[in-house]
Amino acid sequence: MIFLNNQKTLIILYSVVFCVATGLSIITPALSLYAREFAATNFMIGGLIAGFGIARVFVNLPAGMFADKYDQKQLMQFGLSIIIISSLVAAFSPSYSILLLCRIVEGVGSAFYMVSASTLLNSIVPISKRGRALSYYTASILFGVIIGPILGGIIVPLYGKSSPFIFYSLMTLAGLLITRYFITNTVKISTNRSPFSLNHLKNRSLLLVSLSTFAFAFSWTGLELTVIPIFAYDKLQLSPLLLGLTISIAAVSNLASTLFAGHLTDRFGRKKPIILSLFCTAIVAYCLSLSYSFYSLLFFMSLFGLSSGLWGQTQAWAADLSDKKHLGSFLGFNRTMGDLGFVIGPILLGYLSSSYSVNNISLLPFYFDSLVLIIIAIAIVFAKDPAANLNTKSKKN
Incomplete structure (x- = not known):
């Protein structure tokens, strides 16, 4: 176990x-x-x-x-x-x-x-x-x-x-x-624990990892839950049943990917798999704009679910970066960035979807979402990865 x-x-x-x-x-x-x-x-x-x-x-x-x-x-x-x-x-x-x-x-x-x-x-x-x-x-x-x-x-x-x-x-x-x-299990309260302060935000790796949490949440709520339904109804003329089936299958593929993700990041560290996940999600986000039928949308949405399955691993990465005194604060900040993505994604991508008209929906949110994912994938290259360092030391020993 x-x-x-x-x-x-x-x-x-x-x-x-x-x-x-x-x-x-x-x-x-x-x-x-x-x-x-x-x-x-x-x-x-x-x-x-x-x-x-x-x-x-x-x-x-x-x-x-x-x-x-x-x-x-x-x-x-x-x-x-x-x-x-x-x-x-x-x-x-x-x-x-x-x-x-x-x-x-x-x-x-x-x-x-x-x-x-x-x-x-x-x-x-x-x-x-x-x-x-x-x-x-x-x-x-x-x-x-x-x-x-x-x-x-x-x-x-x-x-x-x-x-x-x-x-x-x-x-x-x-x-x-x-x-x-x-x-x-109870956690012993330590009077020596110092409170979370803004000084902890100077931890560049925590900021970068939390940005990846933001990116996944932004893409999921903004693209999958907001733009895709509009795209499916207005451009592809899908019924609610077919749209529901598409989103459900995407969720199942995401679940399968999630179950595998932990083994991947425990073995190879958090950084490389999450960067790969962000890049793949960006590519699929662009490909979704090319969907021309129910089956093409279903195919790309299944890939979207698979590629974004490492989302939960950003929390593990944030925990890796924390000392024991500030674990809750680090995780709280990481979740704050994720919830910012939840709030901003639907508003911004929803607005972009109606900025220009291509069969009543703009393709701009697909391109913008891809760009956000790629930029953040490049940025987190500079974050520390304690899990990867631990694996390297274990192999040497």
Whole structure:
């Protein structure tokens, strides 16, 4: 196994994040429908999605600072409790403004949970096994992302448009109970731990690695989740069923790549595989603009999922660069950059898609996304790679 002494804790962490990811994804098919109950415009619906991400952008780093000073198990429970309460309130929301507030509070809870869970995971796994641990952790999230919308599509017709929020709270409650009663690892609080400061941002490697996290998130939410649906409907005239099938197959290929990615980065280091992944994703992003039919789009989207499967390994790389005193802060900053990509990607690429008209959609976002990925792939050549150095020393010995 990955790290025998902490095998139980790792399995629990995978189980909890699966519950949370599934719950969060359950509300995906219903969010816009539920918002329409309050006469929400498309812009207002976008605000419900952006509000969740923006909250995480501002809370990730403080959550990481707390994770460096306090018991991560308690912080996980704190974050999960916030999600449960805000989701229940959202299910019975009397107005759009209350629903938006609940989404923002959910983002706060998500930040505390995700950063503290990531800090605990990375603190109990040695650098030589960290890539594989993060692969399984990311795969658990992807399983939830794949299953959640299907469950949501079943739940809404049976129980109503607000019911997914109740199921979200129940799934998160399951995660909270698992955390409360089965995680036994605790991190000793050290009074000698210094707080995260802006001086740590002088770590060039952390900045570069976090830029790669930004690039993957920017490309996924901006291109795959925003531009591709517009492209599929307006230019290829695809039905919702065919588009859904395309995105699902891309997710499955991404899952397969993710499971393999950890073995790759543990063996060869983080830098070379992630640079290759960024370059390949850039090439596929350009090729997506050449799609002329359902089958060509399906082919390129499958490649897109495969090429971007090393996304989760950027977190392992950020953890490699950190000392034990600032692990949570480093991971919090890395997640902040990822969530910035989540927020900026859909806005910027969505805007570029309507800047010029080629069958009602511009091809500019495909080219721009490719350029961003290539620039960042070149930039991270200059980042340090402790995992690769460790492998080199092991071979010499």
